[in-house]
Structures are given as structure tokens and as C-alpha cells.
Amino acid sequence: MKKISDSTISRLSTYYRTLSRLIEQNVETVSSDEIAEINNITSAQVRKDLSFFGSFGKRGLGYNTKDLREEIAKILGLKKQWNVALVGVGNIGRALIDYAEFKKQGFIIKALFDNDPKKVNTEVGGLKIHDIENACNIVKKEKIEIAIIAVPAKHAQAVVDTLVQCGVKAFLNFAPVTIKVPSDVIVKNENMSIELEALSYFLTQNKKGD
Numbered sequence: 139m140k141k142i143s144d145s146t147i148s149r150l151s152t153y154y155r156t157l158s159r160l161i162e163q164n165v166e167t168v169s170s171d172e173i174a175e176i177n178n179i180t181s182a183q184v185r186k187d188l189s190f191f192g193s194f195g196k197r198g199l200g201y202n203t204k205d206l207r208e209e210i211a212k213i214l215g216l217k218k219q220w221n222v223a224l225v226g227v228g229n230i231g232r233a234l235i236d237y238a239e240f241k242k243q244g245f246i247i248k249a250l251f252d253n254d255p256k257k258v259n260t261e262v263g264g265l266k267i268h269d270i271e272n273a274c275n276i277v278k279k280e281k282i283e284i285a286i287i288a289v290p291a292k293h294a295q296a297v298v299d300t301l302v303q304c305g306v307k308a309f310l311n312f313a314p315v316t317i318k319v320p321s322d323v324i325v326k327n328e329n330m331s332i333e334l335e336a337l338s339y340f341l342t343q344n345k346k347g348d
Contacts, residue, residue, distance in 0.1 A: 146187050150210055152177055153184070157207035169200040216244050221281050223249040223306070225297050226288035227257055227267055230312055234286060235263045248280040253293075270297060274304040284308045291315040298325070 156176050160168055170188075174181040188194050191213050195201035211217050222245050224231055234240070235247060250267045252258060258269045268276050276282070285306045287294055294313035301309070302323055309325045311317050314332075317325045 142190055146190065147214075149177070149179070149183070149187050150214060153187070154207060154210045154214065154216075157203050157210070160203045161207065165203055167200045168203050168206075170195075172200075219244045219246055220283050221246055221248045223247070223251060223273075223277065223280070223282045223285045223301070224288065225251040225270060225285060225301070226290075226312075227252045227254075227262055228288060231286075231288040232262060234288065235265070245284070247286075249276045249282060251276075251297075270300065273300055277301065277304040277306060282306055284310065286310045286312070287317075288312045 153173060156173055157168070170181040170184040174184050177184075191209070194206055194209060222240070224234060224247050227235075227250055231250075231252075235250070240247065247263075247265065250262060250265050251270045251273060252267050253270050257267050260267055282304075283306070285298075285301050285308070287297055287309055289297055291313045292315075294311065294315050295317055298309055298311075298317050298319060302319060307323050309317065309319070309323070311325050311327045312329075314329050317327075319325055
């Protein structure tokens, strides 16, 4: 499989959402220029990103919005259901459990884990919270493919190590720490502090310019 950059995959997700909004507005066709303008990039970038995966649309006519969204959904793997485990049923974890968009996109939270005795064996959102010590049995039973890590930084690596041993190959990490994994395992980090610091840097530098 050809190596596709993370930035290209990220833009495909953006195009998918752009097309969804256009479809809601009853827009049937769209050009690369229009997609580019909506997302503040160049039309050449849009065409290049799509060209990695085939030929879409017709010259002079643009893209059918429903057809292109369908093709991007296939590329991103959104046409199947992915079974997800969530580790850490704290404030962030509970918010993620309630996030309805996951289910719409085929990401189904099937298992919850925590190490707090007060939470283990209770239920949230109709799902039982399991002790992380029993992870492998649950991962196998629920056929978990993706795990969301929402635990304190000091526990994150150990949790990921445990789940890797259970066969999980993909992680979304909310813990503010770098996770080390084998080469056949992927980790995507969602660090809100880093994003806020980037905004802080931008505002600070702008004020210096003033």
C-alpha cells in the first residue's frame, strides 16, 4: 500500500464533512475550486489528495457530492463498524461516551475499563465498566479494534502496553504523554493542552508585532 501522509488523510476527513454539509444544503455537484475555497486551501491540493485514490468526477462538471462522499467514506473505512474500547471513565471519558457522532460514523463503544474499585461493575450509558486487569477477555469477546485512552498520564503507557498484548492495534490517546508502541501499532494523540499552547503562542507573537 502506498504511503499516504497524515495531512492528506486529515484533509480527506475535512472533505467528507464539507460534502456532508453541502448534501444537507441540497447541493448536487461541487468543483475542486469550491471545495478548496470552503476549506481555505488550493484546488490543486484538493485534486492531488483525491488523485492518490483514483479518478473522481468529470472534467468541467465537477464532482457529484453524494458519490464523492461515498468514495471518501470507503477510503477512510467509514463503511464498516469499528468496535471501540474506552479506558478511563472520568470527565473526558464520560463526554466521549455521550458523543453521538462516533456511532454515526461507525465507531461503536463496546467496552469500558477503569481501575477505580468504585466504578468497576457499575454502568455508564448502558455499558458495564470492567477492571482493566480483565482487558484481554473483554477485548476478545467484543472484538475490540480501537481503544481510546482517557487516563492520567502516569498510567497511559501501562494501559496501552496491556491492550497491545491483548491484540489492539489502534489507539486514540487523550493522555498528555508520548506513548511508545510497536511498529505495527498506531497511536493518534489528542492533546488539548498542546493545541491551546499553539493558540497562546500565536496570540503572544501577534501582540509583539503590535
